[in-house]
Amino acid sequence: MWFIKLILVISIIYVVIWFMFRKVIPWLLKRWLRNVAKRMNPEYDETEKKQKAKTGEINIDFIPENNQDDISQEKGDYVDFEELK
Numbered sequence: 001m002w003f004i005k006l007i008l009v010i011s012i013i014y015v016v017i018w019f020m021f022r023k024v025i026p027w028l029l030k031r032w033l034r035n036v037a038k039r040m041n042p043e044y045d046e047t048e049k050k051q052k053a054k055t056g057e058i059n060i061d062f063i064p065e066n067n068q069d070d071i072s073q074e075k076g077d078y079v080d081f082e083e084l085k
Helices: 002-040 044-051 068-072
Strands: none
């Protein structure tokens, strides 16, 4: 009877240790690293949000002012060309 109890206790300890190493310890490490990164770089939250953007989502961080002067000025000469075959 003691042998069955011993096997049961060893099995339970094995499952608890396996759960700790597979689930709890990686979660704690991620949390600790995130806190360290926040202390080292205060802008960490902004970069983390940018990395978590969904596929196809567009973010516009900078919109230049619309200068009418640039539109009215010519940017270059028009060159007429003929396609050769």
